[in-house]
Amino acid sequence: MLNYVTTNAGKVREVREYLDDGAVTQLDFDYAEIQAPTLEPIAVRGAREAYRHAGEPILVDDAGLFVDALDGFPGPYTAYAEEKLGIERVSRLAREAAEGPARAAFRCVLAYCDGDDFEASPDPVDRGDRAAAAAAGEDADAGAEDDLPVKLFEGVVRGRLVDPRGDEGFGYDPVFEHEGTTFAEMGPAKKNAVSHRGRALEKFAEWYPSR
Numbered sequence: 001m002l003n004y005v006t007t008n009a010g011k012v013r014e015v016r017e018y019l020d021d022g023a024v025t026q027l028d029f030d031y032a033e034i035q036a037p038t039l040e041p042i043a044v045r046g047a048r049e050a051y052r053h054a055g056e057p058i059l060v061d062d063a064g065l066f067v068d069a070l071d072g073f074p075g076p077y078t079a080y081a082e083e084k085l086g087i088e089r090v091s092r093l094a095r096e097a098a099e100g101p102a103r104a105a106f107r108c109v110l111a112y113c114d115g116d117d118f119e120a121s122p123d124p125v126d127r128g129d130r131a132a133a134a135a136a137g138e139d140a141d142a143g144a145e146d147d148l149p150v151k152l153f154e155g156v157v158r159g160r161l162v163d164p165r166g167d168e169g170f171g172y173d174p175v176f177e178h179e180g181t182t183f184a185e186m187g188p189a190k191k192n193a194v195s196h197r198g199r200a201l202e203k204f205a206e207w208y209p210s211r
């Protein structure tokens with residue numbers, strides 16, 4: 001059984017739509033999201049923490065919106081921007097900064113960990129940061145945690161930010177337009193066919209049966 005780690009019911013619907021419904025259990029576990037300029041180290045740390053918590057195969061999903069005219073902001077701070085400003089304001093800010101179509105990418109990083117040794121992805125967690133955290137006593141068991149191999153799968157979709165349209169999906173879906181249609185105007189199957197999460201899931205689903 002695969003534990004898909006998220007507090008977000010919208011993500012679960014999409015993953016169940018893509019993978020075999022019965023093969024995925026939602027693990028509603030709020031792992032500590034470290035501050036980092038990219039999604040990978042956040043997902044890797046989350047997968048290790050969730051595996052240590054559950055002791056079963058783990059898939060963590062970390063996503064972010066990277067606006068070209070804002071130099072990739074909000075990126076790893078996308079959930080915070082939604083909470084603080086709301087999606088319409090983020091979309092407006094992006095269009096003001098772009099002075100035209102606000103081009104952006106949505107990225108999704110899936111991180112898989114099952115405690116076994118397999119050919120893991122290169123570790124994106126900065127060794128210097130980790131050693132400093134361990135030395136400062138902030139991450140007492142950093143050593144044991146960091147030994148766990150984690151495999152990463154990335155998906156990216158490009159689009160632009162617009163006024164909200166549609167009522168499907170979640171998060172930024174109403175303001176993220178891909179080829180003339182917002183994600184909130186697509187159902188989960190259509191969104192999966194083009195989305196950042198769908199593309200990451202495609203890579204995962206190709207690899208997973210070999211586990």
Ligand SMILES: O=P(O)(O)OP(=O)(O)OP(=O)(O)OC[C@H]1O[C@@H](n2cnc3c(O)ncnc32)[C@H](O)[C@@H]1O
Nearest residue numbers: 006007008061062063064078079082170171172173
């Ligand atoms: O961390 P978990 O518990 O999975 O839930 P979350 O919603 O906080 O998940 P993320 O940190 O990955 O999400 C970052 C932000 O991006 C948004 N988001 C992620 N995937 C999205 C998608 O497919 N469509 C629209 N918004 C999305 C989400 O609503 C957050 O505001």
